[in-house]
Amino acid sequence: MGKIRVFGLALTILFFAVRLQIAYGLGGYRSSGGVLKRSWEAIALPGSDDESVRVERFIHHHRSLLGVPDNPDIEIVLQKTVSTNIGLRYVFEQRAYGLPVFESPLILIVSGDRVRTVFNELSTYPFSRQTPVVSSGEALNIAISNLDSKHLRADPEAALGYTSSGKLIYRLRLPGLNPPADWEIWVDAVSGAILRQVDRRIFADGSGRIFDPDPKTALEDNSLTDQGDSNAAIPEEAYTNVTLLDLNDPPVGGLYYLDGPFVSTSETNNRAAEPSPEFLYWREDDRFEEVMV
Incomplete structure (x- = not known):
């Protein structure tokens, strides 16, 4: 019990120390709206024999500092780990109600018992559960109709998810044949409006x-x-x-x-x-x- 209390006290001290430093632009921290966005200072991980468990606990204990909404349906899920010369890079995906939040990663570089670097693009939006009005097939037709050429060199991909601002969308990827292209098109899953169209090759x-x-x-x-x-x-x-x-x-x-x-x-x-x-x-x-x- 004593160890648990000491650990809890240490977390509290760390929380307020980091809050103080990012509020005044001190140290290797950068913030936006009181949320830690970047850190180049070593931050201690909670104790455990398993590094991945320590990292998960770090995120859990610092949801507020990282700007994660206080909602159990907003999850931070590990996508992959990558070895680097300064530590292991953990790449996390944000999910809302089981769906991905596109382009909102959390990246931590961990070495030993410290988080060495924090790169935080998690959305702070208070997501709510939404139901698509437009089907994935309809979204695909909308996207294709907006292309000059309708011919594809491979099957398209469709993923339902949220934008960082809380819109429910289909992210469609369409490999164009002639002319060659790698289109990524975002279609609003409620209104059917095209929100983004980018050729990832250009x-x-x-x-x-x-x-x-x-x-x-x-x-x-x-x-x-x-x-x-x-x-x-x-x-x-x-x-x-x-x-x-x-x-x-x-x-x-x-x-x-x-x-x-x-x-x-x-x-x-x-x-x-x-x-x-x-x-x-x-x-x-x-x-x-x-x-x-």
Whole structure:
């Protein structure tokens, strides 16, 4: 019983410590609306001999901090794990009433008894159970009717789920034959309206400057401090240039944006936009955080 109480107290202290730091922009934390969105600081995992159990407990104990609605029908489900040179990457899918919430992942990099990196795109929307009015077959017909060419090179795929803003949709993937295309079309499962249509083939790769995973780990130097996002606080060697896959191409109005296959910064005010797909910023620039997404 004593161990349980100590663990509960430790969780409470951690919760308020992280809340305090993200509220004031301290340390390696980034937040939005009081929700932890990014972390490059080591966070202790709950105790267990099984790492996957510790990770599940971490999510369970920090649902509020991660912005997960207080609803037992909103689940965070492990999709896959990937080994990296800094730890094991856990990729989670958000589900609402048994259906996927598209493009709303939670990614944790875990090493030993610590979460080393948090990437949180979970939706905070208060989902409600919805019933489709449009069938998957009808949604497919709607999607195909919107294409110039109706010929497909393989069978289409349809998945029912929610957007991060709570709309019930069909995500349809249609491999076009002539001209070749890989269409992804979102059809509103209630109204039948087309909400998105993207050819996943027509994209360009760009470059971005990031921390991988964080300056302290990259340089093996725990003495580094944030200093209000000061460029001078972090040596250039802590940065890594990476390839940004599948950015919008052709550019919109002559500009490239950080719109990729998994994450978009379209909701960001004064979002990053460049005449070439090169997003090379230092940390003092607010656009650096967009690239880190």
